[in-house]
Amino acid sequence: MGSSSAGLRLTVMGLGYLGLTHAVCLAEMGHEVLALDVDQQKVRRAAGGEAPFFEPGLEPLLRKNLEAGRLRFTSAYEAIAQFGDVHFLCVGTPPTADGAADLRQVHAATDAVAQHLGKRSLLVGKSTVPVGTARALAARIRAAAPAGDQVEMAWNPEFLREGHAVADSLAPDRLVFGVTSTWAAGLLRQVYAQPLGAGCPGLVMELETAELVKVAANAFLATKISFINAMAEMCETVGGDVVQLAEAIGYDERIGHRCLAPGLGFGGGCLPKDIRAFIATARNRGVTSVAGLLAEVDEINLGRRARVTDLVRDAAGGSLAGKRVAVLGLAFKPGSDDVRDSPSLDVCGRLIGEGAIVSAHDPVAMPNAARVSPDLRYAPSVSAAAEDADVVMHLTEWADYRAIDPAALMSIVAHPVIIDARCALDAERWRAAGWTFRMPGRQAR
Numbered sequence: 001m002g003s004s005s006a007g008l009r010l011t012v013m014g015l016g017y018l019g020l021t022h023a024v025c026l027a028e029m030g031h032e033v034l035a036l037d038v039d040q041q042k043v044r045r046a047a048g049g050e051a052p053f054f055e056p057g058l059e060p061l062l063r064k065n066l067e068a069g070r071l072r073f074t075s076a077y078e079a080i081a082q083f084g085d086v087h088f089l090c091v092g093t094p095p096t097a098d099g100a101a102d103l104r105q106v107h108a109a110t111d112a113v114a115q116h117l118g119k120r121s122l123l124v125g126k127s128t129v130p131v132g133t134a135r136a137l138a139a140r141i142r143a144a145a146p147a148g149d150q151v152e153m154a155w156n157p158e159f160l161r162e163g164h165a166v167a168d169s170l171a172p173d174r175l176v177f178g179v180t181s182t183w184a185a186g187l188l189r190q191v192y193a194q195p196l197g198a199g200c201p202g203l204v205m206e207l208e209t210a211e212l213v214k215v216a217a218n219a220f221l222a223t224k225i226s227f228i229n230a231m232a233e234m235c236e237t238v239g240g241d242v243v244q245l246a247e248a249i250g251y252d253e254r255i256g257h258r259c260l261a262p263g264l265g266f267g268g269g270c271l272p273k274d275i276r277a278f279i280a281t282a283r284n285r286g287v288t289s290v291a292g293l294l295a296e297v298d299e300i301n302l303g304r305r306a307r308v309t310d311l312v313r314d315a316a317g318g319s320l321a322g323k324r325v326a327v328l329g330l331a332f333k334p335g336s337d338d339v340r341d342s343p344s345l346d347v348c349g350r351l352i353g354e355g356a357i358v359s360a361h362d363p364v365a366m367p368n369a370a371r372v373s374p375d376l377r378y379a380p381s382v383s384a385a386a387e388d389a390d391v392v393m394h395l396t397e398w399a400d401y402r403a404i405d406p407a408a409l410m411s412i413v414a415h416p417v418i419i420d421a422r423c424a425l426d427a428e429r430w431r432a433a434g435w436t437f438r439m440p441g442r443q444a445r
């Protein structure tokens, strides 16, 4: 094993949210890391100590490990093949038009590294892939690598959450090792010696189970969110308050309060694409229970965006044409600048489609949002967004927005009406200041 006394020599392919965080955290655990991307700009920025996306706490750790000499960046596959014996695959698996996972980045990266693998090596997949991918890749790599059968494949799915990525990577709640040999399991135990030593469970299993653990975990979380949003629809229809309902059922520890926030539903670069890819796999394999359950979860989730649009239209008097709508929050969730499949941007598009003039604010996601939605007006502050607004919409639950003084904002807007699509603001405080306060999951009062 080519290792220094401080740690192993590891490589990481792909410098997105997953790969850069993983590379930095492996270096922080004491390993020597060489990380690669085909995007030269990402490589240059990372090597200069700059994260190409917003993730709390990542940049200081990136700089610290660059300075310590444990972390370097490259775009040369030959360099990573020579540098390390354990190679982590962290490239993207975006959706195809029919919702299945597009494995082109995975194939391009594994083909590119395989041709240089002349010694015993372990390739470790971390990307989220359809079950069966790892075993198929193992055969593909063995056929292409000069070292042939000496190259093994393992799957070690990643569970980090954007906004908490550093803590989730340094102190994961579990580590999953899909392997085909004790050698691979042993190497992964060395890689993660630090969190395992701190008590993190390390679960060794077959490749297929490891691949499925990731998509099953995402499917369960998505189901929980859509469940509470289905209850929101019930409350809206028959009367009731879904926030109180969620609080009450969550005290049952078999249910729990986490992932039980009603409102606009989930989005982002992972959950929606992962459940759709899982649906596609389940359909292909004829597992109708999984396909049917998750199709319903997806539909309930997307239905929330239409429901919130209905709420704002009602609040604006039945038509959005020419109405000024202030939008607070664009990221798919707080703590991130990621706007991939952002529920907020989806709602903004619907508002514009109905003729509204949308003025939006987000603490960090406006540059990314402007790239995909250039037709929104971007405001430098909450008060600039709310100026002369007919309706204010709270679409991403940043802590900054809970700190807004409703009385101060009242003097800026044209009409003091707010839709809290995330059910996260203090309704009584806003009402006491004179606002009309509406949220999904409760009949209008």
Ligand SMILES: NC(=O)c1ccc[n+]([C@@H]2O[C@H](COP(=O)([O-])OP(=O)(O)OC[C@H]3O[C@@H](n4cnc5c(N)ncnc54)[C@H](O)[C@@H]3O)[C@@H](O)[C@H]2O)c1
Binding pocket: 013, 014, 015, 016, 017, 018, 019, 036, 037, 038, 039, 042, 090, 091, 092, 093, 105, 108, 109, 126, 127, 128, 129, 158, 159, 160, 161, 162, 269, 270
């Ligand atoms: N973002 C998350 O929170 C998260 C969490 C867990 C798992 N995942 C999974 O991790 C994977 C990556 O997700 P992401 O959000 O980091 O994606 P991303 O799109 O942000 O990053 C992918 C990176 O791979 C690079 N890349 C593309 N082709 C390459 C190649 N041939 N060689 C080297 N690099 C290449 C791209 O330039 C990009 O920097 C996906 O499968 C995703 O589902 C993501």
